[in-house]
Amino acid sequence: MKVLIVESEPNLADVWCRHLRRLNMDVSVATTQAEATLQIIETCPEVMILDLILKNGSALAVSDFASYRSPETQVIFVTNTSFFSDGSIFAHAQNACAFVQSETPPDDLAAMVEYYAARPPAHTA
Incomplete structure (x- = not known):
């Protein structure tokens, strides 16, 4: 299973990456929007863990690009803020699954x- 982690904080990405690799998942890591779009093109991940607040780029742009380039990719958004805590992320990102x-x-x-x-993916129709 191919997983892409898009996280600006390298230590957090590393923790997640190690846990997923222990489960024999094929994991790629990107820290910026530009890196993430390249990884989406190269790997077509089944699941993407995407930090809502990226230091360099837009998480929603990454999600939109994945929706276009790799429509089967499901996105688990993560955040350390209360932004979108009302669940509206699901209205803004059609590939959001969590x-x-x-x-x-x-x-x-x-x-x-x-x-x-x-x-x-729930959005296939």
Whole structure:
């Protein structure tokens, strides 16, 4: 299973990456919008863990690009803010499948990745 982590904080991305690789997932990491778009083109991930607040770029632009270039990719948005806490992210990103806090335990995040990778995207119609 191919997973792309898009996270500006390298230490957090590393923690998530290690947990996913322990489950034999093929994991790529990007820290910017530009890196993320290249990784989407190269890997066509099944699931993307995407920090809503990127230091260099726009998470919504990354999500939109994935929706166009790799429509099967499902996005788990993570954040450490209350922005979109009303659930409206699902109205803005058609490939959003989950929205969690950055402090979510890595094992729980890995379980979510496994779950969503095994399901067909809800937005296919």
